[in-house]
Amino acid sequence: MSDTAAIQRLLKLKETLQIERDEDYRLYQDQFLRVGIDQRRKNGLTWYPVKINSEELGNGEYLQLEIERTSHVDTPHQFSSGKNINLFSNYSDEQHTLQAIIKNASKNTLKIIVPYDELPDWCFEGKLGINIQFDDNSYQEMQNALDHVIKARNNRTAELREMIEGTLEISFTKNETIFKVQQLNTSQNKALQHILSVNDIGIVHGPPGTGKTTTLIEAIRITLQTENQILVCAPTNTAVDLITEKLFQKGIQVLRLGHPARISDDLQQCSIDGRLNSSPFFKDIKNLRRTAEEYFRMAGKYKRVFGKEDAKQRATFYTEARNCLKEARLLEDHITDDLFKTAQVICCTPVSSNSKNMARKKFRTLFFDEASQALEPMVWIPLLKCERIILSGDHFQLPPVVKSVQAKKMGLAETLFDKTMLLQNTVVLLNHQYRMSNAIMGFSNEYFYQGKLTADASVIENCLVNNEESLLHKSIEFIDTAGCNYDEIQNPESLSFSNPKEGELVYLHLQQLLTEYMDYPEYPAVDVGIIAPYKEQIEWLKDNQSAFPLNTNKLASLNIKTIDGFQGEERDVIYISLVRSNDKKEIGFLSDLRRMNVAITRAKKKLVIIGDSATVGVHPFYAAFLEYCEKNGAYRSAWEWA
Helix, strand or coil: CCHHHHHHHHHHHHHHHHHHHHHHHHHHHHHHHCCCHHHHHHHCCEEEEEEEEEEEECHHHCEEEEEEECCCCCCCCCCCCCCEEEEEECCCCCCCEEEEEEEEECCCEEEEEECCCCCCHHHHCCCEEEEECCCCHHHHHHHHHHHHHHHCCCCHHHHHHHHHHCCCCCCECCCCCCCCCCCCCHHHHHHHHHHHHECCEEEEECCCCCCHHHHHHHHHHHHCCCCCCEEEECCCHHHHHHHHHHHHHCCCCEEECCCHHHCCHHHHHHEHHHHHHCCCCHHHHHHHHHHHHHHHHHHHCCCCCCCHHHHHHHHHHHHHHHHHHHHHHHHHHHHHHHHHHHCCEEEECCCHHHCHHHCCCCEEEEEECCHHHCCHHHHHHHHCCEEEEEEEECCCCCCCCCCCHHHHHCCCCCCHHHHHHCCCCCEEECCEECCCCHHHHHHHHHHHHCCCCEECCCCCCCCCCCCCCCHHHCCEEEEECCCCCCCCEECCCCCCEECHHHHHHHHHHHHHHHHHHCCCCCCCCEEEEEEECCHHHHHHHHHCHHHCCCCHHHEEEEEEEECHHHCCCCEEEEEEECCCCCCCCCCHHHHCHHHHHHHHCCEEEEEEEEECHHHHCCCHHHHHHHHHHHHCCCEEEHHHHC
16 A cells, blocks of 8 residues: 555545544534523533532642532433533523533532632522533544644654555564563563564553553553653543553652543542642742732722822732732743653543643653554544554454444544554464453353453452352353343433333342352452443432342442443442343344443453343344353343242
């Protein structure tokens, strides 16, 4: 493929990205801009009215507010952590709004971060509401990145572009030193050696439980012996936080970029604001700001100036205030510059990698984790700053989100990870997993990974108890609801599905499990996760949990989330509610097999799946899974609980 062909592909990709952006904005317009406040509430894009329950000064001198909606409390909503919103007032005809970012979201309350240390007066006049905002910034950054890649000539970006197209060969440096880290297994050490020797593009393929993050941390640690600074990115803030935490625990000087609302509370000390707050000079910055505020307050007393002396005095106060703020900003910039110079690793999302402080930064190596979840243009944003890239992820787990059917058909869902997997000598597979028993791992291993994975001896027969006569000994169960009239219910507003009868069975089974587990005091308390592919079912499970009292003596934790919420996580026991049960045999989201692979590989000791075989069994994947369960004696009927 010629250079021209490579550029033509990227031009088409740029066009496809615009189609996706336009579709995303069209959906936003249909749900928000073209409808009134009542319909926006129904669409889950607006809360009105709301009240401010509390306000406190958080990290970076930003205000953190708890917002609660006071009506329509059962209406599904689309508010979630990290989204941009605005707080508005309908108290008067004036258009009062305040930009903010969601820190945490629950059914009826939000914690939001506003970039001020004091709220304006209109926030206390009542008739407040909040709206979700359309985020165009990510699209602009991706389009700009593609423009740079397309225009690149006779530089490193142009070389990487051609290597990805397969027109230039990837090169390796033969290391005199063979690194073999004792705590890594054979495939992990092979991946480590690959990372250290590749000059251009390397891939670490990490299926569930194979220690991908552990391998990356060791590779980063050793790479720092020859490089002063490394850039680490991931497509989600959760993934960035995870790798930041692991690096911090290793004693590596890591700087986590991003808005405080999008950074885990435990990692605020690694953020720019957290580092500024711990600086010995931060006290001077605060004093300068306080002095500036005092000067502004004194100047504000001269609202109506009648004499020259009054005007002169007010001008003096304003000048002093501005001088104090300027000095504070200079001091803050000096500290921030030092943070960027001394950090060994900078961790961020791709968009944050192009923030103001990163404008002129250059790196030799970019580690991009969970790359199989990132659109190709998103990866190019940080890659423009780097000479080589190490991609890690699993193309059999969560894919990137593409909303436009046309854009998907045109190939937008094909990631850079997918493309580079096809290149010669780029991929190392991590094949030794430490999470699941053979029974839990078996189906996923054969269906997705050609049987290449092996379970570590420490988990190969993992189960809750070693008593073979107990049902707790079985590490996998499929409970079939076929013929039980466990019908799905669709919410006409959100169009999401729930299955209350199936939800009840989840809790009845969990009650039974925890009660029986009490007979084994020698075993530790268990962490339990409940997964459903539909938010409506998640809401039902959360809302009705109290109706099914659980014996908590042996329950360490219980988390109820969608499949996406469990990516990268694991639990001792996992329940999966498949939800879909209908005469038309429609399975909706369940046809996304990569997401289902995530779901069935989260359990360490026991996996319980509840679903209607008559509905899901029409799909070859679920038919094969049902056959696997029957072969392993894992098939049960919901009639047992009738």
